[in-house]
Amino acid sequence: MKGVVFTEFVDFVETKYGLELVDLLFSNCQLESGGAYTSIATYDVKELLQLVGELSRQTDVSPSKLVVEYGRHLFRFFARTRASMMSHLSSCEELMASVENQIHVDVRKLYPDAELPSIKFERVSDLQSKVHYQSARPLADLAEGLILESVVHFRDPITVVRKDLPPGDGCIAEFVLTRNV
Ligand code: HEM
Helix, strand or coil: CEHHHHHHHHHHHHHHHCHHHHHHHHHHHCCCCCCCCCCCCECCHHHHHHHHHHHHHHHCCCHHHHHHHHHHHHHHHHHHHCHHHHCCCCCHHHHHHHHHHHHHHHHHHHCCCCCCCEEEEEECCCCEEEEEEEECCCCHHHHHHHHHHHHHHCCCCEEEEEEEEEEECEEEEEEEEEECC
8 A cells, every 4th residue: 555545644633633643653553564654655554543533542443433434535635746647537437437437547557566456337317427446555535535525525415324244355335426406
């Protein structure tokens, strides 16, 4: 997993809970890498989950809720810093349809060792579509936060319902996107 996912997580904790809590998390977690993250290096996802677990203990908010919130933060970061990847897109569905074959492909060109999920988009009808998440990493909550914030970004009148599927080849979840008329 790329360090950008960690550096932004630290930014998320600092923005939402303050620098003191960031310091406390690092001193309580004793991470293998020492936590000296740079955005281009690669880290084990376990370290992120360790920090999330400690943040959950400190705040009494469930790990799942924290990762969804963090996904929203990460989307806003991508929208700011990689705006050119999204400027030609005008809806949440268009974005979801382009993650697998365009956005994450471009990410892989920049970082050949990036660990990316599979994000499959399926149009069910004019009003409904599905996003299928599958990954070796248990980050469906992150996908949920990214999807929810993209709805806000495009100001789309869309309701998102998540269904967790039994783990098969990795961690799998499905998100049903419904346009409200
Ligand atoms: C401009 C938009 C986007 C950019 C620039 C982007 C880029 C990235 C990058 C750099 C990573 C980290 C790879 C690594 O850790 O090695 C990542 C991971 C991930 N991306 Fe994207 N992404 C974008 C949009 C999305 C969207 C819309 C989704 C929605 C489902 C998504 C789902 C994920 C998930 C869940 C991960 C975590 C890794 C995993 O679960 O296996 N991304 N993305």
